[in-house]
Amino acid sequence: MKNIRNFCIIAHIDHGKSTIADGLLEMTHTVTQRELKSQLLDDMDLERERGITIKSHAIKMKYIASDKQEYILNLIDTPGHVDFSYEVSRSLAACEGAILIVDAAQGVEAQTISNLYLAIDAGLEIIPVINKIDLPSAMVDVVKNQIIDLIGCEADSIILASAKERKGISELLEAIVKLVPAPKGDPEAPLQALIFDSVFDAYRGAIAYVRVFNGVLRERDQIKFFVHGNEYMAEEIGVLGLKKIKTKILETGDVGYLISGIKDVHDTKVGDTITHVRNGALKPLPGYKEIKPMVYSGLYPSSSDDYEDLRDALDKFILNDSALIFTPETSAALGFGFRCGFLGMLHMEIVQERLEREFNLSIVTTLPNVEYEVYKKNGEKLTIDNPADLPDVGAIDRIEEPYVKAQIVTPSEYVGSIMKLAMEKRGVYKNTTYIDPTKADAEFEFPLSEIIFDFFDKLKSISRGYASLDYEYIGYRESELVKLDIMFNGDTVDALSIIVHKSKAFDYGRKVCTKLKDLIPRQMFEIAIQAAIGNKVISRTTVKAMRKNVLAKCYGGDITRKRKLLEKQKEGKKRMKQVGNVEIPQEAFLAVLQLDD
């Protein structure tokens, strides 16, 4: 146990987490250069394309240090996006140390800070690394000072690296051995193993990635899980090299995997503790949380014939994603579909994209929203994840919405415009600290609903891409919220209803009506598009009736072509959604996501 080092890497996107990891794997001969595909740890296509590690993995390395002793180094990878902060916290909990990577040209970013604080809170030893020092735009001294200010370390304890050139990797390996504490724990105590990740395998079922804190886990042990109390047998255990390597035993301090005939990842929840059925631990390891979706949206098949396919796809999908939840719902406009809950917008986009890619489905998504708590005058409390479900205004005493604490790290010159953006987004300014004279760390509180859509894009554009954002949930607060309905010729389009702050309703209504006017094709009658709060119409646009649509010529040689054109038009109409008589193209439901100013 004294020669085990469990550690993770904390880095902002693109600061070089994957290349540092690659360097460690190569230098410890865990993989050869040839085996080393770029970004080895990110094995889903989607992850590679986005350049983000979405699901964490772990890998075991053997390293003979300068003291001639062999060490086991377990690198536990962490997701890099705010949507997955709970998973990050559980990965951190499985480690004793963390490598903090900061890009020499970019400096400290919001995500670096927030994950760093999580790591410090988890009591991890931090090894600071400045990466990409060979870039022409590197500002090594500036970044050094930022790191010193942030964690209070000595300047010479910061490792200077260029992972691409494999510079600084051997110093890093030595530092891991020297600085990261060996795991503590009692081999004699009852088993306590933390699940820090789990994945689904079509043949083996759920595979849990575990860190043993106390006791030992042997093959064929009878085990149980604290969250649901179910008992299983440890069919196969092992450690993680490039592939899974079977072992008979996982000892205190070890990191490895467990297969126990569990059919999907809902029974191997991240953060849960595994113990023995007999002589088991009395208490789980601390820190488990039931993860709750933060963002909800309706998912509908483009063609109503595909409803069953969508259901099957979602059923299969959640085998591998315990964070996604879905329940059937019906929309007058979109037909049968599902209300889905996601950890955040990235999670939502990934789910949609994978459903379309891996299951070959075409999906219409409704405007995402947060979950509201509605207190009725009769004392009843409702939780609303679909604006269409909001009760009558008259019955509502108050509505509360989720708030987040947001951290924005930015070059100081953009602080002014960020303040302005924050105010537009109903942000409450808390304070600003300066990481160094040129870089500020501003803290705000925001309604979650204000920052889930376009906030990040806007932040990036007003700061020329330099500002970064991280946030965490802090609780529900009362707000003056109203439901805004969109009507076509008097019929409410349920899928376009939105809960919005009263001060923004008018502006939003105007923009939606204007945008829809351009997206709804002219039809054989005039279409009034109205935005209304309750019975009060606050905005209106009109799509004029179509006056002419006929090809002038149709003779012998045109008939085949004309019929094919007609068939295509009919096909196109089938894909339209219908509200009353009005045909609505699917883009209209998505377009409300991108309202211009």
Add this chain to the structure above:
Amino acid sequence: MKKTACYVHIPFCDHKCIYCDFYSIITSDNISNYLNAIKKEIEYYSNIYSIDRELFTVYFGGGTPSLMNPAYIKEIINHIKNKFNVSVNAEITLETNPGTVDLNKFIEFKKAGINRISVGIQSFDKEELKFLTRIHDSETAADTINKAKQAGFENISLDLIFNLPGQTKEKWMYNLQRAVELPIKHISAYSLILEKGTILNKMVIDGKVKMQDEDYDAELYEETIDFLTASGFNQYEVSNFALPGYECIHNKAYWDYSEYLSFGTSAHSFLNNKRWWNYSSLKFYIAAVEKMNYVVAGSEELSHEQMMEEYVMLALRGEGLHLDKLENLFGNEWKNSNNEYISDLIKKGFITKKNNFLKFTSKGYALCDEILSNMS
């Protein structure tokens, strides 16, 4: 005897007009080779289809058929008459462009057997004719009609194009007025279509020309219908108007879902539920026919649904849809699935129904494609 329409394509033109997407060539090479090929093709198909079949129309379209020597046309007509049964009073049309014929030539065409002339006037306005790159001026346009009349043609039609870029309502109404004052029996009034691959399309893409909007097009169209109807013309198709009894029998054959047999480049035929078409390339067509006596570039066997769809589409674009006839041919599935929509269209004034006969109103004709695409 099965009644069948016959089309002959003459691809030769003096030049290419900016809006034209028909297959045409501007050299006179191969004119005689083409004649031989057409004759071979006629002979080939007559061996298969002439039995129990009577051609009740022959239509020379183009290109510019009137560019040809009357003897050329005569040879084709005679060949058809030799190889097929042709009705005694068959309608035999020649598409004619102003500036390509004089009185004598008209007389010769008449002698060759032509009994209907369709003149591609397009406009009586100098500027518009220039824009359309037509070779004639407005005087020649009127003169051509008068010469045809003088040569003894009773059945004369003319083509006009409206909704040209920048065309005012006054200018269009002037064109219509000029048209009805001439000794004609039939008018085809086409809204300008922007076809891919035309010079006009390129001009629009390059921003040199701006097409007029849909609402204006609709206004011109509705005025056209009103004006021509008031002048005694009967609208019997989206773009076609005739004095009573002078509807084009050949074109009506397409819209009534009659069979047709066609010869020449890019010509389409429709017989026994099958449609096929020839190559557009003149050289390719000639070479292939010389070798095999016929050539087919593509074909389709129509399913019951496709035939029904075409039948409805053509009938509604044309004089109207006879529900009893439709039911006899295709059963009652169309009626059952569209009953409700039809009632709605009647209520809203897009369609009229008399004795189980559905016919578009002028508002309905204008939205023909939209309405058809709403039908199931």
